[in-house]
Amino acid sequence: MDELDLAWEDEDRPRHRRRASGPPARSRKKKGRGGKTFLALLISLLVVGGLAYGVYAGIDRIQGMFSAPDYSGGGTGQVTIEVISGQLAADIAATLQEKDVVKSAKAFVEAAKKDERSKKLQPGFYSLHKQMKASAALSLMLDPRSRLVNKVTLAEGLTYQDTFKKLAEATKLPYDDFENAAKDPKALGVGDVWYARQDGKQRSPGIEGFLFPATYDFPPNLDATGVLKIIVARFNEEIEKIGFIEAVQNNLHISPFEALVASSIAQVEGLDKDQPGIVRVLYNRVYSGKFPCNCLQVDSTVNYYLRITGKGAKPSTELLQSELHNKNDPYNTHDVAGLPIGPISNPGSSALSAAMNPPKSDFYYFLAIDTAGNTAYAKTYAEFQKLWEQAQKNGVK
Template sequence: MSELDLHWEDEERPRHHGRRRASEAQGKKNKKGRGGRTFLAFFLILVVFGGLALGVYVGIDKVKDMFSAPDYNGGGTGEVTVEILQGQLAAQIADTLQQKDVVKSAKAFVEAAKNDDRSRKLQPGFYNLRKQMKATAALTLLLDPKSRLINKVTLPEGLTWQETFKKLEEITKIPYADFENAAKDPKALGVGDVWYTRQDGKPRDPGIEGFLFPATYDFPPNVDAAGILKLIVARFNQEVEKIDFVNTVQSALHISPYEALVASSIAQVEGLDKDQAGIVRVLYNRVYTGKFPCNCLQVDSTVNYYLKITNKGAKPSTELLNSEIHNRNNPYNTHDFPGMPRGPISNPGTSALSAAMNPPKHDFFYFLAIDTQGNTAYAKTYKEFQALWDQAQKNGVK
């Protein structure tokens, strides 16, 4: 390029007449050489501009990426399972899709979601998608209910382990017996050692009751019974850790976590959420203060629990037989044996667990449902309890 500059300088410089002939002669003499330089300059121009063109051609995709997100074309191929978690943002979902090679770039999916109001209706769960899909096609498939692998199960508070397994069998189509077999080893499912100790010296129920935390679950596809129970127990562990259940009952109440779990399971089936803490205090007053006959709970819910798990069916308290209430072969008999029963009688939720941790301080020893809405009333003496019972019957309580 420097030679070209010099050449055009010679063409522009003024010439003197006295030297014109000599210059022309010299020009004729060097005509061939001058043409060589011109050709070289032209060649260099072609090389330079050709290189620029090549650079533009090679870098065009990179330039495009600066203004638009890389995206696949078409509906994709194959099959891949993707999980969308509760509360995930579009960017987080997009990252998952890119990692699974569903979309070419997370940015493409985010743009597709922004441009489609339906994306706000995207539900958590597992989906059958394809690899290398156009972002808009992937979003459309995620919004299609047929793409979602329905394995959602809602476990209400207060179910027994039997009722829980029946519910799981109904939704997942996994045989009830598979859950029974998996539940034979609670430790393998995640139940920790802290739940295997009692301070009252009574034997502990070896089963899974109490640890099947009530919640809504969306289980992964192809999971077996053991895998499902592990997820449920893991949720229980997360919840008790979140509310600091173990440390609180040990330090504040000076009882074992397992005994508090038993109390919460009774409160779960005996009263409304708002009344569970007061019910727990009655249970603790009966068992731990030494001021109630035989330190026995004397609650009918434990009798009914035994009837349920032995396939006899629960009954209203007024219909329970004396032989059922005082059955000494019933390990959950709380009318004749002191202390908490051998294990939980239901699977309590957060409200009942919290109630077992922080019961109010009062000296009531009796409680009962005072109306058909399930509201609880309390009494200090049996005479007061009888008066409340008469009122409850007038209110239609059976």
């Protein structure tokens, strides 16, 4: 202030030197200093205020240069976005920007960082709008109602027909589309290893056994071939995970397809805990050479043929002799040696594991001993008869 004051004083003084008349210099200086000091203070405040505003405006402009461009509203129209498993927020953001859902990928990434729920974003297809505020787009993606899925649960032991019916219902695709797509299992991912049998018997060419039971979320606009490819791929993943092919070839010395057939029978014959013992009985009957005609003689294969031919399954006590010994039935195991021509259901993990590692035993008979489905085993037919009498007392029909 002193320097400013001095500058202003110099401008008021005469340019030539002479002694001023009037009041003493000290008095004049004091009076002039008060007016000039106020003026200088005012100018100083204006200058400082102007500088402060300039700095504020500059910072605001710089922040604007580096902040992420973003839309302000909830968007319009409809657009479908796919989130792929393993994608990072930046990957998803890039897709959203490309589809004009958000104005910039950076805006979505910043919104995701601020919302802990973004870590729970699931893979799949989402219905969003164009030109949405990034935070609004994220909130919509976190809403389960925005996820486009055809969800279906395939239980263990379903036949291919039952499976196709469930798939048709979930996807709204015609049942016949699945029938047609299944005519070429190799095209769906069934490998060559499943087309060989070591017992010399004919192999069923169908898709039965390869439709792995699980819960599936199918993306929209997928045709029947695409749906079945996903299911077969899941089967292949399970087979590889448990080492099924190597185990049955190296330890049991049978073809993977034969073991798959055995697992499909065990799946419908008993509870998970009993399936290994049931598989052992099946193997003993077919491969030991100690059972009459090496025939399985199980009613589940008879019932399978009745089901796929539209006649419906029956309790064992109601099966006719003509049905048990039908020479036209390719799944006849009462008169034909060995395992049937193909699986009779689609087995799950438990039955597949049972088929690759059954316990050693000399049992040749099994039956449900109670209404809960628990299985009992016998070595001889006489022992089996006694178990059957006990089962009847327990209410088994």
